[in-house]
Amino acid sequence: MRASGKCPDQRVFPAVLKCCTLLRDPKLGEAVHGCVIKVGVDGYLYTGNALMNMYAKFQGMVGLENQALELFDEMHELERSFLTGNESEPVDESEKCVLSNESNDGLKLRSDALDSSNQATVTANRICLWKDNVRKVFDTMPIRDVVSWNTVIAGNAQNGLYEEALMMVREMVDTNLRPDAFTLSSILPIFAEYVDVNKGKEIHGYAIRHRFDSDMFIGSSLIDMYAKCSRVEDSLQVFKLLPRRDSISWNSVIAACMQNLMFDEGLKYFRHMINYGVKLMPAAFSSVLPACAHLTTLHLGKQLHGYITRVGLDDNIFIASSLVDMYAKCGKIEQARCIFNRMERHDMVSWTAMMMGCALHGHAHDAISLFKHMEADGVRPNYVAFIAVLTACSHAGLAEEAREYFDSMTRDYGISPGLEHYAAMADLLGRAGKLQEAYELIASMQFEPPGGVWSALLAACRVHKNVELAENVVEKIIRVDPENIGALVIMSNIYSAAKRWKDAARVRIMMKEMGFRKKPACSWIEVRNKVHAFIAGDNSHPLYDKINEALGVLSDQMEREGYVPDLSEVLHDMGDEEKRRSLQNHSERLAIAFGIISTPPGTTIRIIKNIRVCLDCHVAIKFISKIVGREIIVRDNSRFHHFKDGKCSCGDYW
DNA sequence: CTAGGGTTAG
Structure with missing residues (x-):
């Protein structure tokens, strides 16, 4: 169209911008944004909405920064000015003429324009947050409708800016616009994340009053919200009352069961879903496979794997990670490895799942090697990845390596160790007999060590028969976690092993007074x-x-x-x-x-x-x-x- | 032009 010299009008851009969004191509998207401004149609409602949606979706896309820096110097002054937004470049008629010039050079001109704005754009991506882009569009829009608000609210909610999103809902109401089904299904996940069932119920009530409660989107969000607040019964109730269900509603209710450890119930819904002829989406398997992993029902996992292969979902990274985890947890570490090796791309979760698998099987050196490959691959380890590598070290007694990773976590990645990391370290040092060192590490924690961290050390005291330290540790455990009878059981065992019968008896009396009921293994x-x-x-x-x-x-x-x-x-x-x-x-x-x-x-x-x-x-x-x-x-x-x-x-x- | 579910965790 541009090459033919026809100047696009405002009706063209929403569709074009949506294409850029779906293609996940920020360079192209910002080039089109440049075009929008040059053509002078940036004041239109739908165009502005589409632009904001695009920037919201591009948040988190990285990888072009270096290229952008190299190209920055070659950038044309024109593009620089409108993309950095310091001054608005007047779009004069001659400029429009050049861009829409009907000539043999039309195509070349177009691609030139795209190329130069690309360079500017990528740099702009680096120097301004998506927020600024969206904000800029939002603030300069002459008219805003519900969609404009919903777009920005959803953008904030999906990018973790929860308070910002909620604030905008209030602002929206202040401008006399009523939150609709889109608004509600965007903000419900926030209360799921906050585990705030009261706020979630408030939204549920609002939805019922405004007849939004049969909306499938809101339904799925509600199911998920209740599940994450440990209110599965309410999740099931919402599901039951939904007049129509799609694959996501089904997946939400299955996930709801699985997240609350109701695996059999979850599998029941999975079977129902298949019987209803609902198309199986990749996400369905991502809830069911972990259930197999938890239940270690290898035969079911294998059946699902066969099904997955037949419908060609093998290459889905979520499913493949779940399969790796499932096979590892079911004892088939070779099979897990095989699936892992065949994946064409590894993300942090798949690396971590494989490392956990190796840790589980005591293959510490494999886990460490995986960790190194992951770093070399440019994948940043997160909190969980460090739990995996530390656990692996702990199971093989690699104290020095563990210490190095423990330090690297903060030094190289800015992740502060949590209780799981401390627990793994305490376990490791304890097994190696370095009880004093473990004690000092725990005592040096930035926050009050929970009972679980001390328990790792207590187990070590039992193996190494250190009664005095054990007494000290149990005291700490009971102080933060008075209900922890498990610690007393071990303490009594430690006394018995040291033939200190009186002390053992004393602890057992304490246990009885606390209403001790042995949970059967x-x-x-x-x-x-x-x-x-x-x-x-x-x-x-x-x-x-x-x-x-x-x-x-x-x-x-x-x-x-x-x-x-x-x-x-x-x-x-x-x-x-x-x-x-x-x-x-x-x-x-x-x-x-x-x-x-x-x-x-x-x-x-x-x-x-x-x-x-x-x-x-x-x-x-x-x-x-x-x-x-x-x-x-x-x-x-x-x-x-x-x-x-x-x-x-x-x-x-x- | 806008919305919902999923993988790894001692």
Whole structure:
């Protein structure tokens, strides 16, 4: 059009600007903005709205800065003036003439104009925030309508400027414009983020009063908002009342369940969604796969993976990251690695998921190597990435490397360590026996250390049998977290192990007074696509008698091989025989015995336990793996232990 | 011309 000499009018630009937005091409977009100004149609409502939307969407796009600096000097004065906005360049008729000149050089002129404004533009991107661009457009608009306000409000909300967004809603009301469905669905995510269910409900009420509550967009936002405020019941209710549902409404309700650990419920909605014939969007899998990862239901994860491959969603970075995580959590680290290697692009989350996987399997050097590759790739590690690499170091006892990463986090990336980083460091130093150093690190924290950080050190005190430090640590834990009975359980174990019976008894009395109820630890094993769960002393399993018999036989053989049960930490006062029996009834042993009797010889046995495998069981499983000649893989909350031929992959360092 | 959901976390 430009080449033919036809001067575009205001009706052209909204569509063109939308194209630039959808193409995610800031250079082109700002070139068109230049054109808008030159042609003199920047005062039109729709054009201004489209421009603001474009700049809001371009926020966060980076990568052209260096090029921009190089080109800055070559920039034409004309473009510089209107893009930096210090003075408004009058658009005179001769300029318009040149730009719309009907000549053979038309195309060249056009591309020249684009090129020079590109250079200016990219630089402008660097020197002004998107906010300034939007603001400039917004402030100079002669007329603003609801769409103008909604655009700026959504732009602020999506770019994390929450207070700014909310302020603009109030300003909007002051100019006698009513917030509509667009406004509400833009600001609801803010209250989800703030976990402010009261404000969220206020919006819900407003939506009902104005008959917006059957709007699918508002519905999804409400479902999400309630879910993030731990009010799943309300999420389900909103979903139920929606007259129409699209794939996003379904995905929101599935995610709502998963975020609140209602995995079975979430899977139920997932199946319903498929039955209703809703088109499966990539996001659907991003909620369901993590559920498989949590439940470690490998068979379901594999089915989903097969489905994903068939519909060609393999290359979606969200899905691929979830698959990496799912396979790693289900014990298939090679498969996770394979998917990771096949991804054409890695972002910070996929690197982190892979590192966590390696950490989980004790492959610390792989995790560190991944971290280095990530940095070399120009991907900035964030808070979570550092948790991953520190956890990996902790599981392999790499104290020096961990210290280096811990320091690098603040020094090189300006991320201040949070409680997870301190917990990982405390765990690591503690396992390495550097209890004093761990204590000092925690004591040096910028904020009051929560109980969880001290607990890492307490576990180390137990392994290294340091009663005095443990007492000190428990005191700190109880001060910040008086309900933490777990700490008392460990303390009582530590006293028992040191044969300080009186102290052990004293702690147990305290526990009783606090209304101590032992939360049972649970172990799961998947046999022929069915998950079997065991808790300590539970005899409700149909094969309990056989399991018990098998354990008895194993026990004899183990003792012949030199296994001595470690009775020192058994909680209750009872005779040795009773103590033995109580150890034998630990959930992981029941699960392993069930695995042995219900799978063919030689099959690997995989167990998931919801808390740390106990000291005695760790030793016992080594014996069992040798006696039955099987590989036994036990995953506790934080890591995998591979037992084979009487040895464990993590040695005695666990 | 404007709006909603999703991946990693001891």
